Amino acid sequence: MNYIGSKYSLIDFLKETIEVVVGIENNKGKIFADLFAGTGIVGSTFKELGYTVIANDIQHYSYVLNRHLIENTPPINIEKFNYINDLPGVEGFIYNNYCSGSGSGRNYFTDENGKKCDSIRLELEKLRLNGEILDSEYYYLLSSLLNSIDKYANTASVYGAFLKHIKQSAQKTFKLDLLPIIPGDKNCKVYNENINDLINKIEGHILYLDPPYNARQYCSNYHVLETISLYDNPELFGVTGLRESSKQKSEFCSKRTVTNAFEDVIKNANFNYIFLSYNNEGLMPIEVIEKIMSSYGRYSLFTKEYKRFRADKEENRNHKADSTIEYLHCLIKR
Numbered sequence: 224m225n226y227i228g229s230k231y232s233l234i235d236f237l238k239e240t241i242e243v244v245v246g247i248e249n250n251k252g253k254i255f256a257d258l259f260a261g262t263g264i265v266g267s268t269f270k271e272l273g274y275t276v277i278a279n280d281i282q283h284y285s286y287v288l289n290r291h292l293i294e295n296t297p298p299i300n301i302e303k304f305n306y307i308n309d310l311p312g313v314e315g316f317i318y319n320n321y322c323s324g325s326g327s328g329r330n331y332f333t334d335e336n337g338k339k340c341d342s343i344r345l346e347l348e349k350l351r352l353n354g355e356i357l358d359s360e361y362y363y364l365l366s367s368l369l370n371s372i373d374k375y376a377n378t379a380s381v382y383g384a385f386l387k388h389i390k391q392s393a394q395k396t397f398k399l400d401l402l403p404i405i406p407g408d409k410n411c412k413v414y415n416e417n418i419n420d421l422i423n424k425i426e427g428h429i430l431y432l433d434p435p436y437n438a439r440q441y442c443s444n445y446h447v448l449e450t451i452s453l454y455d456n457p458e459l460f461g462v463t464g465l466r467e468s469s470k471q472k473s474e475f476c477s478k479r480t481v482t483n484a485f486e487d488v489i490k491n492a493n494f495n496y497i498f499l500s501y502n503n504e505g506l507m508p509i510e511v512i513e514k515i516m517s518s519y520g521r522y523s524l525f526t527k528e529y530k531r532f533r534a535d536k537e538e539n540r541n542h543k544a545d546s547t548i549e550y551l552h553c554l555i556k557r
């Protein structure tokens with residue numbers, strides 16, 4: 224998934240650096256926590272390496288993606304649900320609120336794809352209510368729906384706004400593509416909490432932190448995915464149909480609150496190693512990060528230059544730079 228701050232293109236750098244610091248030994252039974260998990264790419268990588276992964280994110284769609292990628296292990300046979308891709312479209316919440324044919328005034332999906340999304344989403348809820356689907360199967364299919372539908376969204380890249388005219392990739396007929404099932408430890412665990420609460424309840428070997436860098440809240444930029452994930456018929460506001468999300472507003476997205484929230488995590492983390500991804504344009508200056516981390520143990524810094532993710536490429540052609548430096552801060556805790 225095209226996700227703000229995704230570590231997809233940096234995964235080799237993260238894996239290699241973490242392995243250099245921690246050492247490659249027998250990872251079995253060692254806990255790796257990915258507590259701002261987003262798309263789940265980092266946790267999935269360390270699950271494959273043999274770690275027992277704990278993943279967490281404040282957004283529900285991310286919880287669902289990770290619930291499948293991290294907690295599910297092969298085999299999961301869902302042949303009996305193959306019919307789901309051929310269900311006829313239904314005029315449900317997504318069609319009624321995010322497609323223009325319903326008169327919603329919003330143009331996030333074609334009418335056909337909005338109705339398809341509704342029919343699959345409603346079917347999954349019906350199966351669950353009737354006890355006809357296992358949790359592992361439900362999350363496998365729901366995470367695959369979230370991951371697939373994103374490819375048909377009529378947006379520049381995030382859901383902060385929709386495009387007036389349906390772009391080419393959004394015109395295609397929706398098809399549910401299944402996510403991979405990642406082999407690994409069956410004791411991996413996924414949470415859907417604020418990190419500042421969760422950090423007091425868990426412990427482990429390696430803690431990986433990838434907080435938001437700037438003021439862009441994930442709850443506003445991915446609100447449509449959140450609603451498909453929860454499918455809770457929320458009241459919607461404004462031109463873009465935002466849902467109420469005050470409880471998901473991240474303290475890491477505000478200059479006023481980020482430093483305290485960050486120090487709280489570092490202080491309360493019961494982990495031997497802490498790694499923090501943060502780029503050179505973030506709300507917290509590097510010196511502040513270094514000062515906070517250094518006061519809890521031995522600190523070091525690794526860097527990598529990489530191409531920026533341009534969320535608003537279409538509207539803003541005069542973006543400052545094409546590449547940015549990614550920093551991986553490392554703390555060996557006392």
Ligand SMILES: C[S@@+](CC[C@H](N)C(=O)[O-])C[C@H]1O[C@@H](n2cnc3c(N)ncnc32)[C@H](O)[C@@H]1O
Nearest residue numbers: 228229230259260261262281417418433441473
């Ligand atoms: C930079 S993204 C993580 C990207 C992820 N590493 C990946 O590669 O896909 C930051 C994530 O932190 C989550 N988040 C923000 N504030 C949070 C908080 N206080 N507690 C837990 N998760 C939070 C956001 O929902 C978002 O998914």
